[in-house]
Each structure stands twice: as structure tokens, then as C-alpha cells.
Amino acid sequence: MNTRQHNWRRLRWGPPQTRLSCSSSPDLEKPPHSMLRHLTSKIKSTGPISVAEYMREVLTNPVTGYYVRNNMLGPDGDFITSPEISQIFGELLGVWIISEWMGAGRPKQLQLVELGPGKGSLASDILRVFSQLQSVLGEASVSLHLVEVSPTLSQLQAQNLTGNTSQEADSEDEPVYRRGKTTAGLPVCWYRRLDDVPTGFSVFVAHEFFDALPIHKFQRTEKGWREVMVDIDPEKPDHLRFVVTPSPTLASSTLVQADERRDHVEVCAEGGVIIQQLVRRITEDGGAALIADYGHDGTKTDTFRAFKGHQLHDVLASPGTADLTADVDFSYLRRMAGGGVACMGPVTQRTFLKNMGIDTRLQVLLRNCTDPNTRKQLISSYDMLTNRAKMGERFLFFSVLHQSRLAKPKKQDGLSLEKKKIPAQLPVAGFTELSFS
Numbered sequence: 001m002n003t004r005q006h007n008w009r010r011l012r013w014g015p016p017q018t019r020l021s022c023s024s025s026p027d028l029e030k031p032p033h034s035m036l037r038h039l040t041s042k043i044k045s046t047g048p049i050s051v052a053e054y055m056r057e058v059l060t061n062p063v064t065g066y067y068v069r070n071n072m073l074g075p076d077g078d079f080i081t082s083p084e085i086s087q088i089f090g091e092l093l094g095v096w097i098i099s100e101w102m103g104a105g106r107p108k109q110l111q112l113v114e115l116g117p118g119k120g121s122l123a124s125d126i127l128r129v130f131s132q133l134q135s136v137l138g139e140a141s142v143s144l145h146l147v148e149v150s151p152t153l154s155q156l157q158a159q160n161l162t163g164n165t166s167q168e169a170d171s172e173d174e175p176v177y178r179r180g181k182t183t184a185g186l187p188v189c190w191y192r193r194l195d196d197v198p199t200g201f202s203v204f205v206a207h208e209f210f211d212a213l214p215i216h217k218f219q220r221t222e223k224g225w226r227e228v229m230v231d232i233d234p235e236k237p238d239h240l241r242f243v244v245t246p247s248p249t250l251a252s253s254t255l256v257q258a259d260e261r262r263d264h265v266e267v268c269a270e271g272g273v274i275i276q277q278l279v280r281r282i283t284e285d286g287g288a289a290l291i292a293d294y295g296h297d298g299t300k301t302d303t304f305r306a307f308k309g310h311q312l313h314d315v316l317a318s319p320g321t322a323d324l325t326a327d328v329d330f331s332y333l334r335r336m337a338g339g340g341v342a343c344m345g346p347v348t349q350r351t352f353l354k355n356m357g358i359d360t361r362l363q364v365l366l367r368n369c370t371d372p373n374t375r376k377q378l379i380s381s382y383d384m385l386t387n388r389a390k391m392g393e394r395f396l397f398f399s400v401l402h403q404s405r406l407a408k409p410k411k412q413d414g415l416s417l418e419k420k421k422i423p424a425q426l427p428v429a430g431f432t433e434l435s436f437s
């Protein structure tokens, strides 16, 4: 396809929204021309590429991908996430996982599977809660499974979780590319894909993972839905630009809902596939998934953004040097999950963490802490996580549960309640307010 065809329309959208930005760092990096060169030669040979292909290449290309090469998390990186802001975040998720394991009847095996574990801080905070609640977990055999595409980040995770005692697989084709034991002695394995994680009762956690998956973008036109693509700017050959396809693509014909009312939509088909994999596993082996990300319930339009040094960045400029992200459409995830499982949420991070008892946890930590700086830091990180104007309302929690989890317990004929008490279902923590009576 000719990239300079006149009927490929150039596109522009409205002003960008803000994402969490906590400090700015000077932009000292030179753009890695290799990624731009790779993309322009691809476009020259096969024509404009979809936004999904652009995002996939930029973020996870095995050689030059942003996630593959960088450690981007933290004050010196491009963005900061809740588990990096406060240990309380991971601790409350640890409590959620144990509560779901109890709600499932305390199975003998508990696999904790994290998708996109970043620095490993969330897993580490969760495992600390597991150690503290060892008496509750009893004899259950607990293991940790990390799905991570980035060799750089997997090394960092291994350092944090195993103290550098993990071992890499001999061959690149092994589904488990690294394995080790956590400092508490639990087995931990690394995989590139969810498909490679062994089956068994699992609780899946994905924090700021779905927003990094590639999205397709579609624009309503007078002639119907058209796909937004990435092309070389004919006036500036070292620059990329958005264009819309003159005719429908396979994606625009299959991914936009027939009754769609918005004029511009983003669809993360890969996220849909992953949800369906989670649904199949939960249905067949039992378990639950907890997905937390900034997102919406099928209402937003253009949310594709880039972040560099905690600042918004042009999504098409110096590809590979900035994080690319799109808000998660939870209504799409729910639709793709189908009717065979129970979905809860999305609820806001503020609601979820408050329902999980963040206020009480903060009070306990403050009571045990006399250092004024640490106290100040505990309060400000609590505020960052829960304040409506900060992360409290932008981040949403969504859960996929086995259908039996919310089913009403059946009454058994012929038994009086006095003789045999019917166990009440545990409420799903975080999504409902817990009351202690």
C-alpha cells in the first residue's frame, strides 16, 4: 500500500488528559534511532501499521522494546505505580488473595500468578502478608508465578524476591525462563506468556498490566468505521503521523460493536484474549483474578498516551524512549469474560482500598512509628493512593471469580439449621464494605 496516498487522512485529537505526574526529570536521553528506523522501514515495505502493531513493537520488541530494555519505574524513571508508592497497597492485596482462597474452601494449592510484575514490589509485599498469615494458610502449598516479557525487569524482580539466587534456563525456548526460591523459601518461576503457567488453583493479579497491551484505534467517518494507522509523515521523513484507512480493515469490521455510539473507540483485543484465558483457567481449576488499572467503563474515546520522565510526551515522537499506555476499557473486559464467571466492579481504588481497611492499617502503622519523616511519608502516600483528585478515582479495580463464589448456598432438605449450620458465603473483600460483628 502506498503510504503517501492522498485519501489517508491525517488525524488530530483533543487536548491530552493528565496522568499521575509526581516530579519531572530532565530529558537527557537521545532518542534510540534504531526503533524509529525499524518502524519506518517496516512502513516503507508494507504500508502504514495499526496502532496495535506500533504499540507492540515500541513496547515489547525483543531487541529494542521499551519494556525489554528499561527499568522505567520509580521517581527516576518515567512513571510511578501504587505498589512503589506504599507497602500498604500490596499488603491489602495480599489480604484479598487470602480471603478469596478462603472463600474457595481453602484449596491445598495456591498459585499466586502476577502479570507484569514491574520491580517485584507488589509480589514481595503480598508474600510478606502470606508469611504473617502463615497460621491461616496452614499446610497449603504456595508458589509464585511471574509473567514478564522483559529480561531486564525479570532480573530486578529476581533480585528483590530471591536475593539473586535464581537461575536462568539453559535454552531460550524453555517456557520457564528463570526459576528460584523466594527469601521465605517459596518456589518462583518466570514465563513470557500466561499460557505457559501451569494449571491449578490460582489467584491472578494484574496491576498496570492491561494498559500496556496494544490497542486498535477506530474513527467514525461518513463512510463508516475506519482504522487509525501510523504512517511516515511525507513532509518530515523522520517523523510519524496518524492517518485513517480509506477502506475498512479486518479489525475495524470485527472489533467495533454494532451499537457503538462514540465517534472514536479504542479496543484492546489482546486484553480480551488474556481475559478469556483467565476465565478458562478460573472455570476449570478454580481461583480468581484481580485487575487494577486506570480505565473507564466504555465511555472514553482517545486515551492513548506516552509518558517520559513523569511528563506527557508525544506518542509518535522518539518511539522506544517513552512509555505508551491506553486506559483500560473494563466494559470490554466484562463483555469478553462472558457469562460463565462472576465479574465484580470496576470500583474506584479509593473504594476498594477503604473497603479493604486501609484507614485502620494506616492507623496501626502510625501508632508504631515515631519518626516524623516516616509518619509524614505514610500519610502522603495514603493520600496519593486514595485522594479522589490523585489516584483514588482514576484507578479502578475489577475482579473475575468462579461462578460458585457468589452462588447462594443450597439448603439441604431434612436438616434443621440447628443441627447443621449452612456456611454463609464470605463477602468478596474490597468490592463490598466489610463489617465486623
Ligand code: SAH
Binding pocket: 059, 060, 067, 068, 073, 081, 082, 083, 084, 115, 116, 117, 118, 119, 122, 147, 148, 149, 150, 153, 192, 206, 207, 208, 209, 212, 213
Ligand atoms: N505491575 C507493576 C509494573 C507495571 S508496568 C507495577 O504496578 O508497578 C507493566 C509491566 O508489564 C512491566 O513489568 C512490563 O515489562 C510488563 N509487560 C508489558 N507488556 C507485557 C506483555 N505483553 N507480556 C508480559 N509482560 C508485559
